[in-house]
Amino acid sequence: MEKKLIVDVCLSPQLYPAYQKEDSIVVVIDVLRATSAMCTAFEFGVEKMIPVATLEEATEYKKNGFLVGAERNGIAIEGFDFGNSPYSYMTENIKGKTVVISTTNGTQAIEAARDAYKVVIGAFTNITSLCDWLLSQNRNVLLLCSGWKNRLNLEDSVFAGAVTERLIKNNAYQTGDAALAALFLYQQTQQSQVKFFHSSSHSKRLAAMGLKKDIKYCFSLDKTQIIPILEGKYLVKME
């Protein structure tokens, strides 16, 4: 029997060492809202992004004249240029610029996976181009969910299931247990979409902040064809 490629899901950055494989492409996922916002920023013409894990680093970049997005617990940090809302990146001001970004969970996940063979950014807003590209690579895939403070979150897990479903369609991949779990989860939520939207704890958190518009945007498919990819310390648009 031909040895198949493996797609698996890591549901928390903290578990990354248990899933790490040298030759895997890692897809970093933070649907609400970091990776959705990154896709938006590239769609609106940003040239490079520098994801940083700590606010100290973000502050240092800000002092040095960079545009900086900084968010913790769903709230944009005062004194920075952007938060974590995709809408904040829908501006001409970022065109051709380098933007630094630090968020509660997403940039920590990028940090965890920094040494992987390739690190790309996934969101519902770029899911089709992402999956088409993954299928063209003939590589093991690890879907790395940013979660919420090392805990699982529903929306990243469901997105991982959606990607898994697209990857296994042509029987090219076998699934790890976590990928299967995410797939079953995704399939179940497809039958009860509304319940799912209201159930996610971070959806509730954002809705309570009046950010329903953000939630709706972040769950929209294919707003862009761009796949951000990590090159050294920079995220750039994959050519």
Add this chain to the structure above:
Amino acid sequence: MEKKLIVDVCLSPQLYPAYQKEDSIVVVIDVLRATSAMCTAFEFGVEKMIPVATLEEATEYKKNGFLVGAERNGIAIEGFDFGNSPYSYMTENIKGKTVVISTTNGTQAIEAARDAYKVVIGAFTNITSLCDWLLSQNRNVLLLCSGWKNRLNLEDSVFAGAVTERLIKNNAYQTGDAALAALFLYQQTQQSQVKFFHSSSHSKRLAAMGLKKDIKYCFSLDKTQIIPILEGKYLVKME
């Protein structure tokens, strides 16, 4: 609005610190096969069990004349009295005895949760009495899946979903995201039970070792009414 109790799921012992709450009852789950075997041992009259994380500790107890079960990677370790198969504990020899047990994942999960308010043992084989007891306690519940070497496994996650479904029936609990994910996963597998049995990586591993009988037993409901509970270093039968 009345403050509801919370049921959540920790899908890997490594994530326990992120889920830990001082006042939670922790249910340790290792369906294939440690916690199933523990339930069986108590059903067959064992008086106490001593779960130990390392083989060194297991060996020390063995030298001191204890009956000891020891398993790694699905295989019973030579020189010990039992492995991890529930069938190995279906014997008169354990009646009234203290049995030491060390397994690949389950005993590590118990170790992680040792300082919780209460630690009990869950398996499909005691699910009804477990859930009835949990419902009687009026406490937050954390379902701690042993997983596989810090990764998620399908059968523990599905079991956590089955328990979640029973706990939320009367609207007494709100669910964390991981509990919701496990619930959706469980509901989906209920629609495709056979596929699920064949899909779990550890089911495949055990089936390849000729242990299909074990798998079938471990997925059977309510073989016992006993709930093992941790008291100091001992697991004992809850009175």
